[in-house]
Amino acid sequence: MKLNEEEQAMLAGDDGAPRRWAMQHMLQVGRFFDAGDFVEVTQAHIMADTESLGEAGVAFLEHMAASPSGEARVRIPMITDPRGIDFCHYKRLRQTDLMASLEQRAIDAFESMGILMTNTCINYQTIMPPLRGEHLAFGDTGVVIYCNSVLGAYSNFEGGPSALAAGLTGRTPRYGLHLDKNRRATKRYSVTHQPRTLSDWGALGGIIGGRAGSYWEVPVIEGIVRQPGSDDMKHMGAAMASYGSVPLFHMIGVTPEAPTLEAVCIGNELEFETVGEKDFANFFARFGGKGDKLDVVVFSAPQLSILEMQSLALLLDGKQVHPHTSLLAVTSPVVAADARRMGISERIESSGALVLEGMCFYQSYAREMGEANGWKRLMSNSAKLVNIIGGYGYQPTLSSMEDCVASAIAGEII
Amino acid sequence: MESFELHCHVGVGPEVSGEALVAEDNFSARYDLDRIKGIFSRPQHKLAGQSYVDKILVFNTAKGGVASAWMLHEMVSRKLAPRAILFNRVNPILAQGGAHADMALCDRFEEGDVTRLIQTGDRVSVNPALGLVSVVRG
Numbered sequence: 252m253k254l255n256e257e258e259q260a261m262l263a264g265d266d267g268a269p270r271r272w273a274m275q276h277m278l279q280v281g282r283f284f285d286a287g288d289f290v291e292v293t294q295a296h297i298m299a300d301t302e303s304l305g306e307a308g309v310a311f312l313e314h315m316a317a318s319p320s321g322e323a324r325v326r327i328p329m330i331t332d333p334r335g336i337d338f339c340h341y342k343r344l345r346q347t348d349l350m351a352s353l354e355q356r357a358i359d360a361f362e363s364m365g366i367l368m369t370n371t372c373i374n375y376q377t378i379m380p381p382l383r384g385e386h387l388a389f390g391d392t393g394v395v396i397y398c399n400s401v402l403g404a405y406s407n408f409e410g411g412p413s414a415l416a417a418g419l420t421g422r423t424p425r426y427g428l429h430l431d432k433n434r435r436a437t438k439r440y441s442v443t444h445q446p447r448t449l450s451d452w453g454a455l456g457g458i459i460g461g462r463a464g465s466y467w468e469v470p471v472i473e474g475i476v477r478q479p480g481s482d483d484m485k486h487m488g489a490a491m492a493s494y495g496s497v498p499l500f501h502m503i504g505v506t507p508e509a510p511t512l513e514a515v516c517i518g519n520e521l522e523f524e525t526v527g528e529k530d531f532a533n534f535f536a537r538f539g540g541k542g543d544k545l546d547v548v549v550f551s552a553p554q555l556s557i558l559e560m561q562s563l564a565l566l567l568d569g570k571q572v573h574p575h576t577s578l579l580a581v582t583s584p585v586v587a588a589d590a591r592r593m594g595i596s597e598r599i600e601s602s603g604a605l606v607l608e609g610m611c612f613y614q615s616y617a618r619e620m621g622e623a624n625g626w627k628r629l630m631s632n633s634a635k636l637v638n639i640i641g642g643y644g645y646q647p648t649l650s651s652m653e654d655c656v657a658s659a660i661a662g663e664i665i
Numbered sequence: 666m667e668s669f670e671l672h673c674h675v676g677v678g679p680e681v682s683g684e685a686l687v688a689e690d691n692f693s694a695r696y697d698l699d700r701i702k703g704i705f706s707r708p709q710h711k712l713a714g715q716s717y718v719d720k721i722l723v724f725n726t727a728k729g730g731v732a733s734a735w736m737l738h739e740m741v742s743r744k745l746a747p748r749a750i751l752f753n754r755v756n757p758i759l760a761q762g763g764a765h766a767d768m769a770l771c772d773r774f775e776e777g778d779v780t781r782l783i784q785t786g787d788r789v790s791v792n793p794a795l796g797l798v799s800v801v802r803g
Binding site: 276279280282283284298299300303304305306307308311390391392407408409410411412413426427464465466467492493494495496613614618638639641642643644 | 695709731735743762
């Protein structure tokens with residue numbers, strides 16, 4: 252890879268050990284993907300929950316943070332993905348003091364590096380949405396696919412170590428979606444059944460993600476009749492990234508790089524596949540569970556927007572969650588503060604539900620929480636969450652927010 | 666006994682050898698593993714219930730989220746990790762994770778679909794720096 256003087260100095264250790272580590276790490280990744288050089292990035296977003304980090308990862312961060320005289324201070328604005336603990340509620344969730352302690356150590360390390368603890372996977376709705384053409388080093392696949400697709404920004408999936416390396420140096424290897432040639436559509440999908448609920452949008456993302464099936468495929472979607480909103484795109488993108496590791500999609504007439512089909516591919520060079528009513532039905536049928544006793548309903552992955560929080564409050568007003576069922580609503584610290592100020596959280600919690608902030612269910616020791624609370628049958632309107640959570644020992648069911656709430660009240664899946 | 670060599674793109678991580686565990690499936694440390702027990706835990710995964718510890722894993726591609734980049738490092742620290750992972754085509758997360766964990770990881774095989782070229786039980790040596798994988802069968 253071609254390095255400029257500043258990059259050569261960082262690699263030589265002139266700016267301290269953390270930036271030397273960062274350059275060495277990014278050179279390995281850059282060579283793996285045949286990057287010619289580095290591209291400067293304006294923001295970094297790091298996913299680093301302590302279940303993923305473990306003791307070894309936290310010790311790595313602490314070692315980095317202990318470097319002398321600001322050597323580990325990030326050089327560009329850098330923010331965090333959801334944490335694994337909500338310190339106000341971890342005991343109620345039967346998470347352990349050891350988990351909380353590990354979490355606090357990670358937070359201390361991040362803060363000493365100048366990283367802002369935003370604790371969110373909806374930063375594009377709540378913190379600082381990037382502009383079209385802005386190069387970024389973002390973690391959390393849902394964040395990346397939304398910013399690439401809906402906002403026209405440029406980011407690869409950056410795992411925690413690579414996001415940290417980008418934060419320390421202000422750059423990332425130029426490969427993948429930093430190159431225009433890799434942003435052209437490679438798969439074409441015609442939607443003949445219109446998504447209605449957020450779970451429908453998630454299902455659409457899951458169907459297309461599953462069919463595309465690779466980081467290196469770029470779906471272009473046509474046939475959407477109703478103007479989607481930000482939460483619709485959020486659920487669709489998160490699911491597409493989850494089921495297919497897809498980092499970018501185009502939607503004709505909706506996303507900025509695709510005003511027309513011709514803008515993202517040459518005329519009819521791509522045969523189209525149909526996504527219809529039967530595909531949606533088959534997708535939901537994969538999860539099943541109707542009539543089963545319901546242990547926990549989770550609204551998370553991605554964190555809820557203020558509009559989703561309001562929708563949930565409206566559905567729960569005057570109702571009580573069944574005593575054998577838990578209902579968790581997980582949102583960002585920014586949205587949580589607004590929801591408290593507007594009385595929305597109080598309305599949700601009056602039903603017996605719990606509002607959690609700054610965490611995400613599957614990033615929060617989901618296996619241990621499930622075992623400690625006896626949670627097995629889980630219901631959610633998040634297509635992403637139900638895709639992930641099976642590996643943690645849960646039996647997931649996907650349905651609309653309305654059906655999830657009705658089931659939580661009934662104590663069984665209706 | 667049969668032996669042959671496969672050529673791939675230059676990878677990351679050290680030179681290692683071990684027994685292959687192959688699936689025409691995809692991989693995520695978050696989605697598919699019980700990292701405490703060292704087994705595949707996702708019921709739908711083709712290797713569900715099998716141990717991945719010290720194996721040379723062979724998959725089609727990576728799936729899902731970014732957590733695997735930290736998780737490979739965490740698994741290596743507890744010595745409950747595969748020795749290498751080979752893919753047809755990998756996403757950035759697993760490549761970044763391999764680099765951070767110093768775990769051998771390669772993809773893009775010249776000879777074709779690596780999940781068909783290598784069989785479970787094969788004795789495999791991986792040289793990421795050269796992009797060379799040696800296979801002994803039988």
